[in-house]
Amino acid sequence: MEDDNLDVKTFYEYLLNELDIGIHAVNEDGKTIIYNQKMMEIESMDKHEVLNKSPLEVFAFKDNQSSTLMDALRGTPRRNITQTYFNSRGKEITTINDTVPIIHNGKIKGAVEIVKDITKLKRTIEKTDLERKTKFTFDRMLGRSPAFLAVVQEARRASRTSSSVLLIGETGTGKEVFAKSIHNESARAAKPFISQNCAAIPESLMESTLFGTAKGAFTGAIDKPGLFEEANGGTLLLDEINSLSPHLQAKLLRVIQERTVRRVGGSQEKEIDVRLIATMNEDPIEAITHNRMRKDLYYRLSVVTLFLPPLRERTEDIELLTQGFIEKYNTLFNMEVTGVDEHVKEYFLHHDWPGNVRELEHIIEGAMNLVEEDIIQLSHLPGRITKRHAPQMPKQTPLKKKIDEAEQIYIKQLLQENGGNISKTARMLGLSRQSLQYRLKKYNI
Incomplete structure (x- = not known):
């Protein structure tokens, strides 16, 4: 048995x-x-x-x-x-x-x-320490393309002063990262850095958010400092500033010029020392033309104007950025992904990146939620993206790009005819000197 x-x-x-x-x-x-x-x-x-x-x-x-x-x-x-x-x-x-x-x-x-x-515990502790110590600086930025390096160099120079800065770039190009880096490498680094998206708050609340409130200004109002007072000595970033109403733009201009702020419902003026950095995701001249931006406020903000290149114009940086995001999410997710395969690399180089660097980061994050091995493959990318990977007919050049190219050629031609005289060229173009200077900088002429 x-x-x-x-x-x-x-x-x-x-x-x-x-x-x-x-x-x-x-x-x-x-x-x-x-x-x-x-x-x-x-x-x-x-x-x-x-x-x-x-x-x-x-x-x-x-x-x-x-x-x-x-x-x-x-x-x-x-x-x-x-x-x-x-x-x-x-x-x-x-x-x-x-x-x-x-x-x-x-x-x-x-x-x-x-x-x-x-x-995993060790990695979590290391990640927490890294987040606590990490500060946005130009040295931490990933990029080697000439367009990117040029704007980094200009931003570094801007960090030496307290002049207003206007950052212009498409959504997702890293405007807030540049603003934080300017602050962190300036003499104001030890002081507050406060950021506010002007499109995220209703008009009725934006004024009190910016300038604060005095007790009794309206029912339930208390003495409360606004963002300008909270940022005193430091830097205030106003994102999408062109979304502010003309009324608030006028009040903002007064605060910048007089370096004092008065709370809503209050009578006392308080001196402030704030460096203002503003961002826009559209051509400021178009915003002025369509009354989304006061001309006088634009001139006051654009003491230093930085144009952040879209990702499609800095394809040399895609590989660096991709690896940087993989390392970031390896730490966050306790993973060991080593890179992307050749098909993904090819796709990334030919994608037009409407969402710019932010879109690339979101794609990497999403892929790392699906990857099973140590390499990201095309099958790990979103379906809405990979459907566009198949060979297509050559794209037609967009109308706006054609117009910009024609404008650039014409400005260069007139400048050459006028011996580089900006004022004379501006008069011939029917533009103000400031508008022409904006275009010269935009087209890197």
Whole structure:
């Protein structure tokens, strides 16, 4: 009759593999004899890669560390020791180990290590420290294209003064990143940096948000500082400033010129020292023409004007940005994605990027939620994107681009005829000198 009873060895093996801690044991020759299921999960190794081998054959240790398991085999027990090492495929592992020699009849017959995995905890702590220490600076910006490097150089120069800055660029080109970098590399870096999207707040609330309120100004009103007072000594970023009403633009202009602010319903003027940085995602001349921007406010803000190039005009930077976003989300998601395959690279180079750098980041984030291996493939990109990857007929040049090209050629021609005289050229074009200077800078003439 067949015996259904399990032997003690089988019971022990079952127990070891059910434990939620790693168990790794070596014999007196330093060869692995026990390597449980949890240990395989922690180290991303199969037991057949480790059994009957020395840990030193399979794992790599940092220069200033040794294997705690081999130390125990030499008679040195270790308790609650943190160890960082690498498996045979280069994956970094961090554990807390309790390691003891196995002594029988006064002789060391092996060693056993009890392991707790803290790899994810270590990454979380590192990510928190990184976020706490990270400051937007020009040195951290990713890009090597001439267009990008030129605007970075101009922005660096602007950080040396307290003049107003106007950042012009399409949605997603990184205007806020530039504004924070200008602030962080200026003499105001230790003071507040406050950002407000002017399109995100209703008109009825925007005035009190900017300038504050005095008690009794309206029912329920309390004494409350506005953004200008909160940013005193530092920098105030007003995003999409052209979405402000003409009334608020007029009040904003007065505050900038007089360097004082009066709370809504109040009577006292308070002196302020605030550097103003504003952003727009449209041509300011068009905004002025269509009464979305006061001309006098534009002149006051555009002491320094920076045009941020769209991603389609800086394709040399796509690979750098892609890798940068992969590293960012590797940290956030505790993943180890190494890059994108050749098909994705090709697609990225031919995509027109209407959402610019922000769109690229969102695509990488989305892909890393789907990827199973260590490489992002076309199948991991959004369907709405990949449908456009198939070969298409050559695109026709948009009308606005054609008009801009014609305008650029005509301005260059008149400038040359007038010996570079801006005032004379502006009169011939029927433009103000300021409008012509804007175009010269826009077209890099």
